[in-house]
Amino acid sequence: MSYQSSLWTRTLCAFAIALSLPSAALAADEFAVSAAQMQALGVQLQRLEKPASIPGMTYPARVVLPPSQEYVVSAPLAGVVDQLLVGQNEAVKPGQALLRLVSPELGEQQLKLMEAASRNRLAQRTLQREKQLAAEGIVPDRRAQDAETAAAEDRARLRQAEAALRLAGLDAASIRRVAEGGAMQDALVIRARAGGTVTDIGIKTGQRVQQSDPLVRVADTSKLWLDIQLPVERQSQVTARGGQVNVVGRDTSAVTTSLGTTVSESQTVTLRADVTRGAPLLRPGEFVQVQVAFAGGGEGWPVPVAAVARQGDKAYVFVRTETGFLATPVEVLDSAGQALRVKGTLRPGQQIAITSVIGLKAAWLGKGGGN
Structure with missing residues (x-):
C-alpha cells in the first residue's frame, strides 16, 4: 500500500471514530475521548513543563577574527x-x-x-x-x-x-x-x-x-566574531544586540552585538555576534550554520507544529482532561522548522496532543465546537 493510501485510510478511520464518540453534555470546546479511542487514533501526548523559547531560524555565518x-x-x-x-x-x-x-x-x-x-x-x-x-x-x-x-x-x-x-x-x-x-x-x-x-x-x-x-x-583566536548573513525580510525577527546565537553541530554559542546598515547584492544584511563559549571549536574564515533566537522573547510554550490545529483564523491545541480533550485557543508567537512557540491559557503539568490532531479536530467539530 502506498504512503498516500495509508494516510487517507487513517484519516477516514479518524473521522469514523470521531463520529462514534459519545455525545455526553460537555462544554462547547471540550469533548470526550477514551483511552481506547486515543490508542485507536494513535494520539500521543506531551507534558508542558515551563514557558521557554524555541531554536530560531538557521542562517549561514562566517567566523571572523576581530582586528584587535x-x-x-x-x-x-x-x-x-x-x-x-x-x-x-x-x-x-x-x-x-x-x-x-x-x-x-x-x-x-x-x-x-x-x-x-x-x-x-x-x-x-x-x-x-x-x-x-x-x-x-x-x-x-x-x-x-x-x-x-x-x-x-x-x-x-x-x-x-x-x-x-x-x-x-x-x-x-x-x-x-x-x-x-x-x-x-x-x-x-x-x-x-x-x-x-x-x-x-x-x-x-x-x-x-x-x-x-x-x-x-x-x-589570538580566543575571541571571535560570527558574521551572520540575514535576509532583509528577517530583520524584525531578531535582536540586534543581546540576542542568543547557537552554532549548529558545535558546543558553541554567541551573543549578537550589531546589525549592518547596508544590504548586499544577495539582499542580506550582516548580523554580528561575539562568540562567548566554544571559540576553540571554530577557525577564522570557516563557514558555519547558526540558529538565531527570535526577538521579543516573553512567555511562551514550545510545541511541535503538529500539535496546533487551525480553525478559521484561530489556532488551538488539545489539552487532555479527565474525560477527553479541551480545545484551547493559542496565539502562535514564532516558528522555526518543526517547532512553534505559542501563548495561551496553559499551565505546567498539562498534557497536549501532538499526533493525530486531525482526528481530534474532527471529533471536536463533530460536537459543535470551534464556533
Missing part, C-alpha cells in the same frame, strides 16, 4: 634574518622569541647609546662641581645655570638613544648594560608582543629585510 586580536611583527631595523625560532601554526606566549635579526644598524644605535651615556655622566659631574663652586662664591651663578642646561640636554640625548633601542626590541637589561659600557649585542631577538598562534611567516632564514617589512603574523 591580530598583529604583525615588523622588522624594527634593516638586516638579515639569522634564525627562525617558531613555525607556522605554533602557539606562542607573550615575550616568546620569534626570530633573530642581524643588523648593522643595531651596532650603530648601541654605539650612540654608549656615547650619550658617557656624555651624560660627564655633564652630571660638571654640574655638581659648578653648583659647589657657585655656592662657595668662586664662580658666578651663571656658570652653574649653563652647566644645568647642558646636563639636561645630554640627559635628553641619553633617553632618546635608549628609546631607539627599546623600539628596536632590545630589552631593558641589555640597554642598561650597554649604557654602562658593557658588551654590545651583535643580533636582535624579536619577540611576541602578546600570546596567540603564528598564522603566517613572511620571511626565510638568510633573507635580507628592510625596516618595517612584515615578518610574522600572530593571531
Whole structure:
C-alpha cells in the first residue's frame, strides 16, 4: 500500500471514530475521548513543563577574527634574518622569541647609546662641581645655570638613544648594560608582543629585510566574531544586540552585538555576534550554520507544529482532561522548522496532543465546537 493510501485510510478511520464518540453534555470546546479511542487514533501526548523559547531560524555565518586580536611583527631595523625560532601554526606566549635579526644598524644605535651615556655622566659631574663652586662664591651663578642646561640636554640625548633601542626590541637589561659600557649585542631577538598562534611567516632564514617589512603574523583566536548573513525580510525577527546565537553541530554559542546598515547584492544584511563559549571549536574564515533566537522573547510554550490545529483564523491545541480533550485557543508567537512557540491559557503539568490532531479536530467539530 502506498504512503498516500495509508494516510487517507487513517484519516477516514479518524473521522469514523470521531463520529462514534459519545455525545455526553460537555462544554462547547471540550469533548470526550477514551483511552481506547486515543490508542485507536494513535494520539500521543506531551507534558508542558515551563514557558521557554524555541531554536530560531538557521542562517549561514562566517567566523571572523576581530582586528584587535591580530598583529604583525615588523622588522624594527634593516638586516638579515639569522634564525627562525617558531613555525607556522605554533602557539606562542607573550615575550616568546620569534626570530633573530642581524643588523648593522643595531651596532650603530648601541654605539650612540654608549656615547650619550658617557656624555651624560660627564655633564652630571660638571654640574655638581659648578653648583659647589657657585655656592662657595668662586664662580658666578651663571656658570652653574649653563652647566644645568647642558646636563639636561645630554640627559635628553641619553633617553632618546635608549628609546631607539627599546623600539628596536632590545630589552631593558641589555640597554642598561650597554649604557654602562658593557658588551654590545651583535643580533636582535624579536619577540611576541602578546600570546596567540603564528598564522603566517613572511620571511626565510638568510633573507635580507628592510625596516618595517612584515615578518610574522600572530593571531589570538580566543575571541571571535560570527558574521551572520540575514535576509532583509528577517530583520524584525531578531535582536540586534543581546540576542542568543547557537552554532549548529558545535558546543558553541554567541551573543549578537550589531546589525549592518547596508544590504548586499544577495539582499542580506550582516548580523554580528561575539562568540562567548566554544571559540576553540571554530577557525577564522570557516563557514558555519547558526540558529538565531527570535526577538521579543516573553512567555511562551514550545510545541511541535503538529500539535496546533487551525480553525478559521484561530489556532488551538488539545489539552487532555479527565474525560477527553479541551480545545484551547493559542496565539502562535514564532516558528522555526518543526517547532512553534505559542501563548495561551496553559499551565505546567498539562498534557497536549501532538499526533493525530486531525482526528481530534474532527471529533471536536463533530460536537459543535470551534464556533
